[in-house]
Amino acid sequence: MAEEYIDELEDSLDDIEPVGDGPQELYEHFRVVVDKGQSPVRIDKYLFERLVNSSRNRIQQAADAGYVMANGKPVKSNYKVKPLDVLTVMMDRPRYNNDIIPEEIPLDIVYEDDDLLVVNKPAGLVVHPGCGNYHGTLVNAIAWHLRDNPDYDPNDPAVGLVHRIDKDTSGLLVVAKTPDAKTHLGLQFYNKTTQRKYNALVWGLLDADNGTIEGNITRNPKDRLQMAVSTDPAIGKHAVTHYHVLERLGYVTFVECVLETGRTHQIRVHMKHIGHPLFNDERYGGNEILKGTHFSKYKQFVANCFETCPRQALHAKTLGFVHPRTGEQMFFTSELPDDMTLLLEKWRAYIGNREL
Structure with missing residues (x-):
């Protein structure tokens, strides 16, 4: 996929301490691969559009402290992103551990085989755990439905939801049971052939x-x-x-x-x-x-x-x-x-x- 998009940066960028001279373990909190057709734009502006819970000033502070990277190297706020740059925001603490736990939630499954399933989501059901909604989501329900499938790990990003719809939108979603299915389906969404x-x-x-x-x-x-x-x-x-x-x-x-x-x-x-x-x-x-x-x-x-x-x-x-x-x-x-x-x-x- 040309871009992995995460809507929310769970940890705040407040109270940032500069990266020291000695060895320090950093943890990835956000990653995005820049689109092929992206025109040059400052990295603080680019990330500001993609991080819900962060201001541009806090992103600039993170860059000054050495936590914003392009292709694995720290960059300053005025760095101009280029097509296919791999941008990451690193922190000195791990991401909040939010393993997806199977939960017995009713599912309206309209189709299923060994590779995928298609679900009709009701309005009001959050699709994926996120800020303020760590349980009771569609992903938790799918984990329960596939709990006896030894090849399906709900915490493995290589399987699962291929796309999303909003909490209060109803309708159809496709879920991949295997990495090959998710890769193949993901490319169809990216190439606009769905x-x-x-x-x-x-x-x-x-x-x-x-x-x-x-x-x-x-x-x-x-x-x-x-x-x-x-x-x-x-x-x-x-x-x-x-x-x-x-x-x-x-x-x-x-x-x-x-x-x-x-x-x-x-x-x-x-x-x-x-x-x-x-x-x-x-x-x-x-x-x-x-x-x-x-x-x-x-x-x-x-x-x-x-x-x-x-x-x-x-x-x-x-x-x-x-x-x-x-x-x-x-x-x-x-x-x-x-x-x-x-x-x-x-x-x-x-x-x-x-x-x-």
Whole structure:
């Protein structure tokens, strides 16, 4: 894979002491391989976009202390990253030990063989252990499901999840049982040969029935928990989302989104960027009444809709890929979950009654 991407640096970069002259054991906390097409950019700026819990100032302090490295050698903050550079952040203490423990959590498995399994994830289930969610995740559930498989080690990064979706997004994910399967599937995601379609309900009426959103995605410098479309073409990761209108429902639109790339929060960020945040997407402002009337009955209707679907209205509906062993084209689809189905029914009834 051209890039191993970790969203969070678990240990803070506070209280950094410079690396001394004598021998000192350092521990890797973050690693990323720079994309082939990356233009030159300062390493502190590059890492700032990729580390959630760190400020640019703290990254600069870490570099000054000798903890930021390029290709195994310490570099300063003004070092310009180059394509395929291996960048690491080292610390003088090991990472928090968070072994994945099998936990008996129900799984909706839509397909399974010796090489992989495809899971339909419900909304509300965290995919992978991380900051504040070290147990009760999809990965823990998979570890339980495969607990009798001697070749599957849930703590081995060479197997397991091939891609991720957000906690409050429902839908399909593929899991590799073997290193060969993960390598093969991972390359398909990297080379954009997989087929992924999402269903989403967004605020407002889109002008055209079909469209493409293109814009680099980076960390929002004003809110580290958000992503944003960068105005600087040299910053962020290239992202492309295609959309098709499925149904127009007055003040909201039901759309199908096809991912050409797979960036963090991509659909949520791109739809907000064009002025159509996902319905009830709290992180990106979709949990406010963005379109409609000022009548109290309408406000109550929307409040009821928020209760019906208490998360961003986004579902990973289809997933297609080539089987890593047989070469067969695999394609899976999942029905809309009940909360989104009921949400659509509410809007259809509202629009139908309004037009009488």
